[in-house]
Amino acid sequence: MAEKIYENEWIFIEQEAADIPWLKIFTQQQAKEMSDCDEATQQEIFRVLLILEKAMIRYFKPDKINIASFANYLPRVHWHIMARYRGDSHFPEPMWGARQREADLDIPEMTGFLENLSVLLDEAGK
């Protein structure tokens, strides 16, 4: 189950229930493809991806950030951004690939990250 943790005029963000830090960015405007969205929405997605990536690197210290946009089951644009670790369940495969192991991770609490999300997204780089 996903939980909405932020929204503004163009996008909203959900937290994916997973062993790793995993956020999903949806467009408020319902569209099948990124290029169907208006330019303000496209730019907001890219802005938020970069801010989230930097913040996730700083806070979670992952081995790699992964980003993806598929929506093959339900054609509604959304983007995944994930903090990946060598010891996570699928690394170095994508989270949609073959499971590699039982994850045994010691990573910072998501709560501390989420507390700063509004400050990050509402004040940074607008």
Next chain:
Amino acid sequence: MAEKIYENEWIFIEQEAADIPWLKIFTQQQAKEMSDCDEATQQEIFRVLLILEKAMIRYFKPDKINIASFANYLPRVHWHIMARYRGDSHFPEPMWGARQREADLDIPEMTGFLENLSVLLDEAGK
């Protein structure tokens, strides 16, 4: 084997050998994460993703576009953009997911698409 099919000051594009139309965009600047790249490179990646997406939809008429950036094996920023079809080998799973079937696709030749790539990327939206 991938083949370089376009490049400019910030990025280059390779064609992935696959049953579906699949392009990979690399940054000329070697960086581990997107947020490590300079702003001109970041913006060029996003610009090219949108142009390629629109052009791939128009030319290949896929059921969905998929976009991803992982680089877990070799930490060097690059982006995948794929034209996906209901009948392709993995749909609706991502191309990194479980194989669903033997692909039996009748799609336009990549050659015609590649011929227009420079026009698209050098003249559109600069």
